[in-house]
Structures are given as C-alpha cells and as structure tokens.
Amino acid sequence: MKLSTQEIYGLRCVLRIARSGSKNGITIHEISEDEGISQAYTAKILRILRLNKLVLSERGKHGGYILADTPENIPVSRVVDALGGKLYESDFCYKYHPDGNKQCIPVEYCSLRNLWFSVQKAVDQVLNDVTLQDIIDQNSAL
Amino acid sequence: MKLSTQEIYGLRCVLRIARSGSKNGITIHEISEDEGISQAYTAKILRILRLNKLVLSERGKHGGYILADTPENIPVSRVVDALGGKLYESDFCYKYHPDGNKQCIPVEYCSLRNLWFSVQKAVDQVLNDVTLQDIIDQNSAL
C-alpha cells in the first residue's frame, strides 16, 4: 500500500501555499524552488488541486496561488483524495474480478471487502481529523 | 492511496490456499480458475509469497501450494507487506526530496513525516489484528 508521488508532493505544495503570508499568493516558481519539485510537475499538480477547488489561481504579472479556504477548514483528506482517490472506491469489487461474474459470491470476497473498507475507514479517521493548520502548527495527536 | 493489484490478488490467492483442505495443497491452475486470475500472473504472485516464506510449494505430479503456517498464525499484514511493502518506509524522506539536501529542515516536513507514519500505524493496527483464519470465518471487528 503506497502513496502516489502526486499525493505526497501535492500536500507539500498546498502547505507551501497555506504558509505563504502574501496576499497575491505564491507562484509556481516559488513553490517549485522551495519544494525541490520541477516547475512543470508543480504546475501539473496545482492544476489538479485547482480543478478540485482546493486552491485558486490568478494569472498575469502578479499572479499566483492561494488556498480556496482557510487552512483550518481544509482537512488533509481532501487534498489526498483529490490527488490520489480513495483506497476503497465503489468500483472496487468489479475492478479486481476480471471475469466479472463472480463478485461477492464466495464467502471470502465479502470479508475482504469489509477488510479493505475498514482499512479505508482507519485512514480516513486519521486524515479527516488533521487540517492543514494542524500540520503548520505541528498540532497533533500524530 | 491505493492497494496494488499484487496485494489484492495475492491476499485472495493466500486465502484460497488456506481454504484448501487438501493435504497436497492446491495448484496454480486451481487458484487461477477459482480467482479468475491468469495462471501466469498467479504463478508470479505465488513466487513472491514463496520467497517471503508465506507459502510452501511442491513440484511434480502431485505438486501444489500449502500455507507455511496455520491461518491463525498469519496476520493479513504479513501478506500485504510481502506483496506491496509498507506505506512509510525508512527511505521515505529521502525518496521524495530529489534535491537531497532539504530533508526535515523546514518545519512541515517533519509534521508530514509524522502524519504519514500515523497513517501507517492506523493501517497496521487493522491488518495486524486480522488473521487469515478471521477472514475465512468472517470473524470481525471489521
């Protein structure tokens, strides 16, 4: 079970934006420099975050990125889900039964579904309860 | 955050082996049929499980696979870790800082490390406590 690099880098980008005091926001160039991620890849990740309404962008000379909400109001789960999706999604059972017609009939399939779903819940419990502000503050039950 | 198909298929394969009453074990062909996974891919996954000492194999006419231990003694975490590794591993911080020299200096890096590690712990808590036998029985706090 792994995090994708998009999730890892993306959360770091969002935190950079959150920590930027500037009213105009922070540019791709700055985020890229600070995080040691290429500008092109930073831009790609920010696009996803923007399409998911986690950040707002402004073009032009004084352009840049700001958060779409206050850091207290953005749980980490929103960022991670935007970039990497849920572990257990609605198409889970179908996806991993290539032959299509055996879903959830033999008994262990259902208990496996329950297993993965409970892993999902455990992860969500952690990530829903931590906001960007918590991370900035190093608040934690972590 | 996703499970790899190796983890998902692999756990199903192990459970098939666990549920096989036969003393000679169960063949790749049977597992493949039962789970709707190709023989070749099933073989590849079983190889990993064998190298990780989760299953034992016997060649030849009456060959097949059996578990290396009783289902009660194999927590799901062992299977998942063998096939997909840990979410948070020792090289985590280095791996995602391509420029190498910024690890854990700016404050949020450390809180992120704590975050991912606590996700890892939450997942482990679920997967360590569930054994193959639990899944077969549909026992659960799931």
Added chain:
DNA sequence: TCAAATCTGTACTATTTAGTCAAGATTAAA
C-alpha cells in the same frame, strides 16, 4: 501598444507496475 511574468493545456517521453510467454526442472505413475 508592447514586453515581461505569470498561469493553462496538451502532447510528449521515461519509469514503474501489470501481465504474458516460453523453455526448463521436478515428481509421480504408467
């Protein structure tokens, strides 16, 4: 109006993961 600094979008390449193929090794039984 023009140029510079920025974001935007698409298409491309590289790497990793998923999945297949085929030839070889082992065992049991005829």
Added chain:
DNA sequence: TTTAATCTTGACTAAATAGTACAGATTTGA
C-alpha cells in the same frame, strides 16, 4: 524410461504513473 502434471525462472509486452516540453492565454506596467 517415458510421459504428463506440475512448479520455476527470466525475458518479454502492455498499461499506468511520473515527469517534461512547449505553445498559448492573461494580467500588469512601462
């Protein structure tokens, strides 16, 4: 001893993810 059923291994192809390149659009200010 031969054959059939099995596991074993490594090399291959396909698909998904990671990461790059570049041309275009927007805004500001000279």
